[in-house]
Amino acid sequence: MEKRLNDLRKNLMDEGVILYFNGPFSQRVIETLGGRLRTEFDHNDPARGLNVFAIFVELAQNVIRYAYTDDSESAESGVIMVSRHPDGISIWCGNRVAKANVPSIAAQLDEIAQLDEQGLKTLFKQKRQQARDANQRGAGLGLIEIARKVSTPLDYAIEPVDEQVSFFSLTATVKE
Amino acid sequence: MLEAIIIEASESAPSIRFDPDAGALAICGESYPEDAFAFFNPLMNAIETFLAAKPQRFHAELELIYFNSSTSKVLMDLFDLLEDAANTGVTVTVDWRYHTQNDVARENGEEFREDLDQVAFKLIELKD
Numbered sequence: 001m002e003k004r005l006n007d008l009r010k011n012l013m014d015e016g017v018i019l020y021f022n023g024p025f026s027q028r029v030i031e032t033l034g035g036r037l038r039t040e041f042d043h044n045d046p047a048r049g050l051n052v053f054a055i056f057v058e059l060a061q062n063v064i065r066y067a068y069t070d071d072s073e074s075a076e077s078g079v080i081m082v083s084r085h086p087d088g089i090s091i092w093c094g095n096r097v098a099k100a101n102v103p104s105i106a107a108q109l110d111e112i113a114q115l116d117e118q119g120l121k122t123l124f125k126q127k128r129q130q131a132r133d134a135n136q137r138g139a140g141l142g143l144i145e146i147a148r149k150v151s152t153p154l155d156y157a158i159e160p161v162d163e164q165v166s167f168f169s170l171t172a173t174v175k176e
Numbered sequence: 177m178l179e180a181i182i183i184e185a186s187e188s189a190p191s192i193r194f195d196p197d198a199g200a201l202a203i204c205g206e207s208y209p210e211d212a213f214a215f216f217n218p219l220m221n222a223i224e225t226f227l228a229a230k231p232q233r234f235h236a237e238l239e240l241i242y243f244n245s246s247t248s249k250v251l252m253d254l255f256d257l258l259e260d261a262a263n264t265g266v267t268v269t270v271d272w273r274y275h276t277q278n279d280v281a282r283e284n285g286e287e288f289r290e291d292l293d294q295v296a297f298k299l300i301e302l303k304d
Contacts, residue, residue: 027210031187047279050242054280057208057244064210125291128252132213141245 019082024075025063034060037082048174051149052089055172056082058142059093068096068165088151088176094169102158102166109156109170112147120148151175178226181219190240192219196226201236212246220253227261234258234266239273239302240281248284255288255295262294269296276303 012020018040021033034056041049063078078095097105115123124144133140147154149172156170178196185191190205201223209215227234236258243251255270262268272288274281282299289297 027188030208035187046277050278050280054242054244057242061208061210061244061246121287125287128249132249141249145245145248 016084017081018084019080021081022077022079024077025060025067025080026076027064030057030060030064033080048089051174052082052091055091055146055149055174056080058146059091059170059172062142063093063095066095066097066101068098086176088174090171090173092169092171094167096161096165097158097168099160099164099166102168105168106158108143109154112143113153115147117148120144124148146172149174178222181222189215190243194219194222196222199226199231199234201234202238203236204239206241207243207247209247212244212250216247216250216254220250220257223254223257227257227266230264231266234261234268236268236270237273238270240284241275241278242280243284251288255292258295259292267296268294269298271298271300273300273302276301 019033019037021029023029034053037056038049038053041052060078060080063080064076067076067078069075069077076095078093080094081092083090083092111123112120124141127141127144143154152173152175154170154172156168159167159169161167180196181192181194183189183192185205188206189209190203190207193202194200201219238251240247258268258270270292272285274285282301285297285299289299
């Protein structure tokens, strides 16, 4: 096991992974891991560090709000990873979602994918102005916020797991 | 009689100081609480009550290093309240303070300013 752990660590480091977490997400987890991310960038590139941190927070808080939960896994679980590579910094995030929510997620991402910088700004302002749905725990702005900070289009996948659940994963890349 | 609100900053939530006698508000720090609406709700209610009494003036100092999208929505709601009040004759001033290196904070301030007309919204650069 020790050898496998060392191999895993080496693989992650070779891939430029600077943060990897798989498990139950909570506000405390976000504060701690997010703080770690920030110190990683504080010295050489505070502005980009703040963008990476912002994307991390939005994705992680989406996991807390929208992840599918049942008895098989502890509450609001997901996986998040941050890696550094020649093209920039990538933040990867995945969690289970209820199949019933898949069309809405896909529709939001499709809408976002069509828009340029100005279009995203307009959509963001428009949604921000709307009355909040009382059932919503968030403002529904997170994905747009992320899209405004990335240098390449959001990469995402939604894979069926069983009749009720799919796995949603998204990658956001911020340029070097 | 409105009471003052004083909340100390924590890791993911800003400090809040609302002084109803002076008509002054200050929000300072990081803002990404788990539930931004719940966190800011008491303050929003207090400000709404304060403005309903048609005061002469209201001044807010905002210095947010980072805030999440839910907080952005709350701020929008706050600025809507302030714009409405300014339209009825309250003198409303807002100082949006940001550090020179914090492009994101500056841009966010500029974006809020775009949609405010009667509120005197000023961007203040803090040089280190």
